[in-house]
Amino acid sequence: MxxxxxxxxxxxxxxxxxxxTKFGSNTIIQQKKNVFLNSVLEMIKEPMFLLLLTATSIYFITGDYGNGIFMGMAIVLVSAISLYQESKSRSAINDLKKLSQPKSKVIRNGITSEIxxxxIVIGDLIQTEExxxxPADATIxxxxxxxxxxxxxxxxxMAVFKNENTNNDSVFLGTIVTSGLAICKVIAIGNQTQLGKIGQSLEAIVEEKTPLQVQIGSFVKKMSLVGLGIFILVWIINYYNSKMLLDSLLKALTLAMSIIPEEIPVAFTTFMALGSWRLMKIGVIVKQTKTVETLGSADVICTDKTGTITENRMTLAQCYTISDNLIKExxxxxxxxxxxxxxxxxxxxxxxxxxxxxxHDAYSKLEVTDERPNFKLVHEYPLDGKPPMMTHVFEDFKGTRIITAKGATxxxxxxxxxSEKETKDILAAMKKMALEGYRVLGVGIASFIGTDYPKKQQEFTFDFKGLVAFYDPPKANIKATFETLYKAGxxxxxxxxxxxxxxxxxxxQIGFRNADQTLNGDELMAMDETTLRKRVMETSIFTRMFPEAKLKIIKALKDNNQIVAMTGDGVNxxxxxxxxxxxxxxxxxxxxxxxxxxxxILIDDDFSKMIEAIAMGRKIYSNLKKAIQYIISIHIPIILIVFIPLALGWIYPNIFSPVHVIFLEIIMGPTCSIIYENEPMESNLMQLKPRPITNTFFKLKEITISIIQGIVITIGLLFVYQYCVTNMFSEDGTRTVVFITLISANIFLTLTNRSFYYSIFTTLRYKNNLVLLIISTTIVTTACLLFIPxxxxxxxxxxxxxxxxxxxILVGSISVLWIEIYKVFKRKKMKYNK
Incomplete structure (x- = not known):
């Protein structure tokens, strides 16, 4: 080899x-779907779309063609925005899928490369290893x-051993190499492989929804049911007062449209997809967008040492020979x-x-005759055991055999x-090397006659030759990385x-906290679950770990309600x-x-990217929370200003019609999905403790402030309504004042809800050009509605x-800006608690 x-x-x-050209690409082509048509069909099923369609139809039936045309145009506009956002999200997800595609080693033009x-094409030579x-069906x-x-x-x-000298010389796409190395010639790719022929069944697999997705779906469903109940009530009240069936239905539809928070699921999808895309740009591939939701909750990161904390750039630093009982450089x-x-x-x-x-590099520099070309690897024991070791058996054409092993001392x-003394000397040398930060391996040689090799390498009797020690320096940025993570709780x-x-x-050396609190794999496996749950929280370093032990650590941490991130690179x-x-x-x-x-997947093996990934996860969750709180806050006054005058029999019972509500929906959609998604991370976000994964946007405690905001805005609207009535305003005049007050409140709400901690004067300095764009567009459009006849x-x-x-404008601002007083007290409380 x-x-x-x-x-x-x-x-x-x-x-x-x-x-x-002849056989195609190595992809499993599943049944083609018309993605655009599927998106349109899904959109048509949405309650808001059905309400808009119903309202438009009523306008045309009753001969109100102006409103009917406007509603029709609104349907097109809302649908276009929805399809665009979905397309953008889908594009981001497709980009991620391309990056997370596996790579394989091939031999082409006599050169081994990774592609x-x-x-891969039929006829390619692929190099597969443990x-x-x-990547394809092939022959060894x-x-x-x-x-x-x-x-x-x-x-x-169970693993199946294969080689080129038996009938069992075929390998298949999707199977996993558990040991050894092979060169194989590709005979089938894509749909022609064994896996490809059954690949169509993969289409039936439906990805499980995350807890937050379930909560959002449940919330929207509940609001839709509430909307249905109030819709029927309002229809009855209107019909009782006017005896006009279609007109009453239209006015009831206005309220139903104002209740359904259809922006929330759109915002969730947009935030998660674009968040994954942003992570990809900084070198972190998110294989499933739902992972972004969990990132901000990470309590514990379990990391390996080699290649994560250290450079994985090993150099031979020392050796110890048992015959001399000396450590040498x-x-x-x-x-x-x-x-x-x-x-x-x-x-x-x-x-x-x-x-x-x-x-290999150290050996190549020795002044010895290189015997490697004369020997062939005839038997191999992969890394195995607790602690692990590996053994190789080489033989030349004369039958001369070399059996060597290396592994944990x-x-x-x-x-x-x-002897007892030799063992004591070896362990003393190993400890001395280890205390200098070196990674130490024991080395031995054995002899064996015949080809009936032992089933396990541990059955050989080795002649212990000595120790080799390697130095793998810590990464330059790892100390600062750990400190940032510690500060983030x-x-x-x-x-x-x-x-x-x-x-x-x-x-x-890198400032790791509690470095003396260690636990090895055998001790861990001997513990009962109760003891282990306690020890994993107290222990910082787990050594001599193997797959079963690693799994027990993860399980014990999860049993302690920790959200666990785990780094790894090996098969085990x-x-x-x-x-x-x-x-x-x-x-x-x-x-x-x-x-x-x-x-x-950390593209460049750079552990410091985890800071950016966790920060991004926290930022996305925080911004999504702001968007949802904004949606809840602004929906409440729309619902109540439509319902209260009607229910209480006020002089102008139907202050808003569907055209007003749909105009507000067109404003609110981009605000929550575009402005808040693009918000920068707040400066205190990485100084806060991770949020519990059990937290939800929709518990009363979480949305209380949003409900209060919505109620206060409603009070402001009802105040200007009564002011107008008291001062003998016409219905159109009252409608105009109420509408401008609501638009003003919406603008100030957009600005204040950019942070529930920092003041509006701080958030105005945040770099988010979309804020100015969306708010300017809102103001200009509203001015057109007022001043163009x-x-x-x-x-x-x-x-x-x-x-x-x-x-x-004054009432709209006051009904929102009171939150700034709340923020002052919140900041003082946070500083006091520190």
Whole structure:
């Protein structure tokens, strides 16, 4: 396998083009759907659309063609806005899907390179190794200790060993390589693969809704039922007063339209999709947009050490030879050369692990004859055991055999015949190396006659040769990253396969808190659930971890109602990544299994991006909350100003008609979905504790302030209504004053609700150009309705004096700006609590 590039040339550029032209791309093409038509059909089913259509039909039936045409145009406009927002969200999600597509190694023109799996063609040579998904159906042409999990096709979870010398030499798309490495020739792609032929059934899978989506759906459904009940009541009252069936129905529809908060689900979809798109732009791929909802709630981040906290740029720092009982930093003596040679043989022939690359590099610099071209890997034991080790068996054409192993020092000691003194010396050397922050591996050699190899590598008896120590420096930005996360109220726990001394030393170098509180995998597994639940909250560093132990940590944290994020990159990290609320895989060094199990992928393996991801999650949740609170606050006065005059039999019972309500809906939609989505993050957001995932926008405690805002605005509207009636205003004049007051209140509400902590004077300095655009558009459009006779007549408005307009603006502002007093007390309370 060391001469892959020389042995295999793969397809040429011309052959690739020919194969793709003849057989197509490596994608499973499912039944084509007309996305636009589906969106239109879904929109038509919405209650608001049906109400608008009904109102428009009534206008035409009763001969009111002007209002009918306006409502028809409004339907087109509202539908266009809705379809545009959905298209934008869908486009963002499609961009994310493209980025999260798996990649595969292929040999083309004699060169091994990594390409998107969908670009593989029939005839390609693919290189598959432990931790990857098979990207197409293929035939093995060369392999080393190669095993595949085919449960996706067969349901059988046990790994199946395969090689080119048996009838069992086929591999299939979607199966997982559990050990070894193989070169395979592609024989089927896309729909022609075994998985592709059953792929149509994947269409039936429906993604489960998140708790927040369920809450939003439930809230909108309840409001729709309330709307239905009030709609019937208002229809009856109107019909009783006027005896006009269609006119009464139309006025009842006005109220029904004002009750349904159809902007909320649109806002949710828009915020989540565009939030995922923004994360993608900073180097974080969100595989499912619903993950964004959870990000802002993360309480605990469980991170591995190598490659996350450290650079994963291993250099050989020291070695210890048992024959000399010495720790050395140069390797020119015979014992050191022997130790490094054995360690190299214990590594993969084609190294991809950072430590193995360092060993191969160190070996290449030794002044020895390189015997690698004369030997072939004939048997392999993958990384296994608690703690783990791995063993390789090489043989040349003469039958000379080399059996070597490397792994955790304790694992090699357990499989070697050592005296008590030797064991004590080895452990002392290991501890000394570890306390310097080095990662330490034990190295041994064995002999074996015959081909009936032991089932487990631990059955060999090894001659313990010594230790090799690697230094992997901490990342430059990791200290500041941890400090920011601590300030955000997030616990950080290191979960690693390394030993406690090495991990604690590195942890102290980067300012990691409570670095002395450690727990190893065996101790953890021996604990009962009650003890473990307590210890996981107290422990900061978990060492000598293995898959089952990692899974128990995640479960125990979740049992403590923690929202857990977990980073990982290896095959064995898959279960824990899947179990965590937020699984985070590394984009560069992460295996495909880790990436598939995770919710997030850090493209550049940069852990500091988690700060931006969590901040983005908090910002999106905060802005969505503002949008929903705005929607609730502004809907309340619209509902009540339509209902109260009618229910109480006031002189002008029907102050607004459907055209007024739809105009307000057109204003409110962009405000909540465009302005608030584009709001910057508030400066105190990363100093707050994570919000409990159980929090909902729709509990009374959460929306009390919004209800109060809506009621106060209503009081303002009823005040100007009564002012107009008292001063003998006509119905059109009263309608105009009430409408301008509501528009003014809406503008001030938009501005004040940009923060429920900072004052309006602070938020006016926030960089959000859309605020000026939307508010200016609202003001100009409202001015047109007032001062252009054609529009004024259509909306049944009257000209107002400057004093009357000033009164409307004054009442509108007062009915909203009282919230600034509430914010002052809130800021004082927060500062006092600090």
């Amino acid at each position: 060391t001469e892959i590039k020389k042995q295999f040339k793969g397809l040429s550029n011309e052959e690739i083009v020919q194969s793709r 998107p799996s969908e670009e 931790g990857t998904f098979i 042409i060369q392999s080393n200790d190669f095993a595949v999990n085919e449960s996706i096709l067969t349901g059988e979870s 140069n390797y020119t003596d015979p014992n050191s050369i022997e130790l490094l040679t054995i360690a190299m043989w214990a590594s993969e022939p084609i190294p991809y692990d950072a430590m193995e690359i360092a060993l 304790e694992a090699l000691i357990a499989t070697s015949n050592l 997030i616990q950080i726990k290191i979960v690693t396969g390394d030993n406690a001394e090495t991990t604690a030393t590195i942890a102290k 990290d898959g279960p824990a990544l899947k179990s965590a609320h937020i699984g985070i895989a590394m984009g560069k060094k992460g295996t495909e299994i880790a990436k598939q199990a995770a919710n997030l 054609l529009f004024a007549n259509f909306f049944e408005f009257e000209s107002l004096s400057g004093l009357q307009i000033g009164l409307s």
